[in-house]
Structures are given as C-alpha cells and as structure tokens.
Amino acid sequence: MKRTVVLTFPPTLVDEPVTYHLITDYDLEMNILRATVRPGEVGRLVLGLKGKKKDLDAAVEYLEKVGVSVDPVVQEMRFLRDKCHHCTACIPICPTGALDVDRETWQVGFDGTKCILCESCVPVCSYRAIAIEF
Ligand code: SF4
Ligand code: SF4
Known part of the structure; x- marks a missing residue:
C-alpha cells in the first residue's frame, strides 16, 4: 500500500x-x-x-x-478551470499526467487522483489557475 x-x-x-x-x-x-x-x-x-x-x-x-x-498530507491541489487559458505550459512539467490536454479539443484538464502535490506546475502557470490549498 x-x-x-x-x-x-x-x-x-x-x-x-x-x-x-x-x-x-x-x-x-x-x-x-x-x-x-x-x-x-x-x-x-x-x-x-x-x-x-x-x-x-x-x-x-x-x-x-x-x-x-x-x-x-492535508493539502489539496485545486485546478481553477475558469482561470485556465489552456496554454499547455504546465503539461510537460507535470510528472504524473495529472494535468493533461485533450488532443481533440486542446482543453487542459486535471485528474486529482494522479496528483502527487509536487507543486511543479504552480510557478509555471501565469494565470494562477493552479493552487495548493491547505
Ligand atoms: S499553465 Fe495554467 S493556464 Fe496554462 S494550461 Fe496550465 S493551468 Fe491552464
Ligand atoms: S502538483 Fe505536480 S503532480 Fe500535481 S498537477 Fe502539479 S505538476 Fe502535476
């Protein structure tokens, strides 16, 4: 486990x-x-x-x-869909695929079950669409 x-x-x-x-x-x-x-x-x-x-x-x-x-761990990663501009800057940074892009619509999505809270994506997002919450 x-x-x-x-x-x-x-x-x-x-x-x-x-x-x-x-x-x-x-x-x-x-x-x-x-x-x-x-x-x-x-x-x-x-x-x-x-x-x-x-x-x-x-x-x-x-x-x-x-x-x-x-x-x-009592932190939670929040993906603020309304703020996301789907620029995909965070996609190559995310080591687990928790942030991913739909290749047909080019919309970025977030799967919290894959997120390891490494925070690598937070400084990459210029639109503050990703945040750690305690
Ligand atoms: S870097 Fe921010 S705005 Fe760009 S796709 Fe990722 S979450 Fe969305
Ligand atoms: S915190 Fe790490 S694992 Fe979670 S979405 Fe951001 S880059 Fe991916």
Whole structure:
C-alpha cells in the first residue's frame, strides 16, 4: 500500500539518518516529494511511502518513538478551470499526467487522483489557475 505523509523533525534529529532506516529496516520504497531541512532548524519532509501495511505501521511507530511527527498530507491541489487559458505550459512539467490536454479539443484538464502535490506546475502557470490549498 501507499501513504503520503508529512514528517516534522525537531532540530536535534535533522542530521540523523532517519529516512535511511525507513528503507533498510522497514523495507519501504520512498519518494521525497518535498524537503525543507536545515541544520539547527525544524525539518519538514513530504514523503510518498510504499510497502506492506505492517511495515508502514511499524515505520510510523518508529518515527514517532524517535520524536518525528507523522501527519497525513492535508493539502489539496485545486485546478481553477475558469482561470485556465489552456496554454499547455504546465503539461510537460507535470510528472504524473495529472494535468493533461485533450488532443481533440486542446482543453487542459486535471485528474486529482494522479496528483502527487509536487507543486511543479504552480510557478509555471501565469494565470494562477493552479493552487495548493491547505
Ligand atoms: S499553465 Fe495554467 S493556464 Fe496554462 S494550461 Fe496550465 S493551468 Fe491552464
Ligand atoms: S502538483 Fe505536480 S503532480 Fe500535481 S498537477 Fe502539479 S505538476 Fe502535476
């Protein structure tokens, strides 16, 4: 199964190889979707995790035990259809095909089930037709 989570590290743990343990000790596949990690500051990672449910549960237990907060992603990508000019600038940027263009109508559409919240498309859109909401 897959889970997307936000990990918040206290400054004391920012230099620790916590994510390394997720791979080696819990046999998880990990995709870092976003990272804000600076020495001496609270760190934040948005991770896509994939593995067996028991391993995911054990990994979350480990993280919380060592002091890392684990929260589900509560962001949502919003495609504001009224603002979209169907310029297609966002299409090659989107790594998952969540933003796609109908080759017959040349209308751009959005499939939220494919979106991994990487935010790559947001700065590309001059019309502010894509936004992250919390
Ligand atoms: S970049 Fe913005 S305006 Fe252009 S197609 Fe994508 S969402 Fe629409
Ligand atoms: S946030 Fe990433 S995955 Fe989602 S629509 Fe934008 S580019 Fe595609």
